[in-house]
Amino acid sequence: MVALQEQGCNPKLKNLEGLLPSQVAKSNGHKAALKELKKAEKMHVKLSAPDAVNPNELWAITLYDWSFQHETTLRKAFETAEGLDKPAENISVENFVSSLEAHRAPISNENLQKIIMEHDKNRQGVININDFFKGLKYLQKAFVISSYAPKQAKKEKGGKEKKSGKSASSLPICTMPPEQISIREDSGLPYYMIESYQPFTDTKRFNPDQPPINPIENDSAWYIDEPENIYTNINYCVKTGDLESLSLAFIQKVPVDVKDQFFKMPLMTACSCGNYRVAKFLISLRADVNAVDQFNWTPLHHACHAGHVDIAIMLVQSGAMVDAVAMNGATPLMRAIESCRFSCVEYLIKAGASVMAKNQRDQNCLDIAANYGDARIIGLLMAKFNKKDKEKPALKTAQEKMRIRSPAPSISAAMKKDLRDNIIVMNPKFTIRSGTNKSDISFVPKTLWGKHLTSSRQHTEKEKRTL
Secondary structure: OHHHHHOOOOOOOOOOOOOOHHHHHHHOOOHHHHHHHHHHHHHHHHHOOOOOOOOOOHHHHHHHHHHHHOHHHHHHHHHHHHOOOOOOOEEEHHHHHHHHHHOOOOOOHHHHHHHHHHHOOOOOOEEEHHHHHHOOOOOOHHHOHHHHOOOOOOOOHHHOOOOOOOOOOOOOOOOOOHHHOOEOOOOOOEOOEEEOOOOOOOOOOOEOOEOOOOOOOOOHHHOOOOOOOOEEEHHHHHHHOOHHHHHHHHHOOOOOOOOOOOOOOHHHHHHHHOOHHHHHHHHHOOOOOOOOOOOOOOHHHHHHHHOOHHHHHHHHHOOOOOOOOOOOOOOHHHHHHHHOOHHHHHHHHHOOOOOOOEOOOOOEHHHHHHHHOOHHHHHHHHHHHHHHHHHHHHHHHHHHHHHHOOOOOOOOOOOOOOHHHHOOOOOOOOOOOOOOOOOOOOOOOOOOOOOOOOOHHHHHHHHHHHO
């Protein structure tokens, strides 16, 4: 829009509905465009006055755009005209005019004389071609492309360098180097790019509401062209729950723990996005529940960071390490505290997660909970800390007592009888189970009955044995 304004477009023209461009921008809520259009309208009204002079005439803008597009060719032409083997900086007015005329510059002779007057005010017959290509001699700054280039930071006075702070820990690059990406031999694509499953059938005959009765009825494959293979990122299929494409990829021997360019495996993506169905499917295919990414995050870290309790339970039951340590020393319990999910924190503590663990900033779980301000989680951790403090001295005193004296084995202990054996039960409906085994009163037959004789040969052998 700004470029159209600079090229001389009239911002006061109306459309078929009688609306100005600024009115259209206002109705659609485009505040930035409305601001620029208001500026263009004011400038158009100002330059429409009879005695107004436009400092940025259309022919000058056209010449600048043309010279910027053909800058390389024009510089070579100026060097040739001056007979130099190196880049020319100043050339004569005659060579300047002849070179522009030879390349058919979009400018008239009258306007060309204006350009020469702007660049050679001292009448020396020399023009600096760098100033010509910059365009600031005959155009305002807003119409020159150099004003939109990124500015370089200014150096501080005195040449003093800033003191560098503490060096941050070296982290791996977030994208995997190309030489570490596994490539398929057949297609040349990475393994994390899998073939998308496309069930093709005649939609005029069958659809999800009217599927074929049996596979034999659907003969669409005989007269419909097979669709071209479409490859997609395996983690995208995990997010969308495309189990068909995942199953097809694993049938084609794609590793279950394949990593994409961001070091993320399918199980990690399923845990972070909360897709329980896909996570269960991957674990059933023996996906590594303790695998790590570039930050040493395990799937349990991702599940707890997102607050998915059901997936965290499934991972722990599948053998995931509860106190796995990330690169910065964080454990899954710390990630669960950051997610402010009370149920997730409670489950990890019950599963044996350590509340005394500390990260590299020397913060324990209670410090992290205090930063996030969840009162329920803080209370749960405080109760766990108090319980730990009470258990330590009690355990110590018990151990000291055991070291000082150990009770001798009691002789009467072996002679003790179960008192329940001596109780006379008066109520026949009430029975007391005894810890000792009484005599077995079950019937044991003296004769062991075997299989009946079923053939004449067996009867003959029996008669011979009796004789």
